[in-house]
Amino acid sequence: EAGVTQFPSHSVIEKGQTVTLRCDPISGHDNLYWYRRVMGKEIKFLLHFVKESKQDESGMPNNRFLAERTGGTYSTLKVQPAELEDSGVYFCASSQDRFYEQYFGPGTRLTVT
Amino acid sequence: LAKTTQPISMDSYEGQEVNITCSHNNIATNDYITWYQQFPSQGPRFIIQGYKTKVTNEVASLFIPADRKSSTLSLPRVSLSDTAVYYCLVGGGSYIPTFGRGTSLIVHP
Numbered sequence: 001e002a003g004v005t006q007f008p009s010h011s012v013i014e015k016g017q018t019v020t021l022r023c024d025p026i027s028g029h030d031n032l033y034w035y036r037r038v039m040g041k042e043i044k045f046l047l048h049f050v051k052e053s054k055q056d057e058s059g060m061p062n063n064r065f066l067a068e069r070t071g072g073t074y075s076t077l078k079v080q081p082a083e084l085e086d087s088g089v090y091f092c093a094s095s096q097d098r099f100y101e102q103y104f105g106p107g108t109r110l111t112v113t
Numbered sequence: 114l115a116k117t118t119q120p121i122s123m124d125s126y127e128g129q130e131v132n133i134t135c136s137h138n139n140i141a142t143n144d145y146i147t148w149y150q151q152f153p154s155q156g157p158r159f160i161i162q163g164y165k166t167k168v169t170n171e172v173a174s175l176f177i178p179a180d181r182k183s184s185t186l187s188l189p190r191v192s193l194s195d196t197a198v199y200y201c202l203v204g205g206g207s208y209i210p211t212f213g214r215g216t217s218l219i220v221h222p
Contacts, residue, residue, distance in 0.1 A: 004156070101162060
């Protein structure tokens with residue numbers, strides 16, 4: 001069974017540019033989560049999808065971040081325009097049951113210069 | 114949200130048993146305790162989850178006392194490949210898991 005995949009693995013962009021991160025969850029997992037680790041700090045929750053609906057987006061830092069999950073399959077996280085403080089590693093996770101046993105992807109390392 | 118406290122780092126040697134304790138004094142009745150492992154440049158990986166008493170799987174054991182205010186992750190006979198950061202998370206139901214700093218375990222030859 002394929003795990004959670006994320007694309008790209010690395011992205012280097014300039015301040016003000018736009019970047020879109022993609023996450024493909026494990027097939028059949030209705031729950032999809034986005035997290036990020038900024039500057040070696042703790043992993044922080046961003047938002048949670050149940051199928052295509054946003055269940056909780058309390059962790060989204062500001063309106064420069066837009067997450068979508070059309071059709072309840074893969075998800076994208078767009079940062080527009082990117083700022084220096086957005087640099088970090090963005091993780092995606094999926095699960096069958098909320099909270100229990102989340103499966104994480106390898107992460108996308110975003111560097112904003 | 115239940116706050117967790119765990120040691121920042123631990124050192125061990127190959128073949129030893131490692132016990133990492135996590136404190137969660139304000140754990141709620143419907144909260145579960147989950148442990149994750151993270152290697153550098155990888156996402157966290159689920160290790161084990163429990164509610165009370167003892168849970169064991171092929172990777173680790175989780176000991177939870179009756180008051181559930183703490184839990185201990187036990188790794189039997191660690192190897193160099195067990196060097197990683199271990200996170201204790203508490204939550205359940207509508208709670209989103211909160212990752213703390215974790216415990217950085219270094220296994221020496």
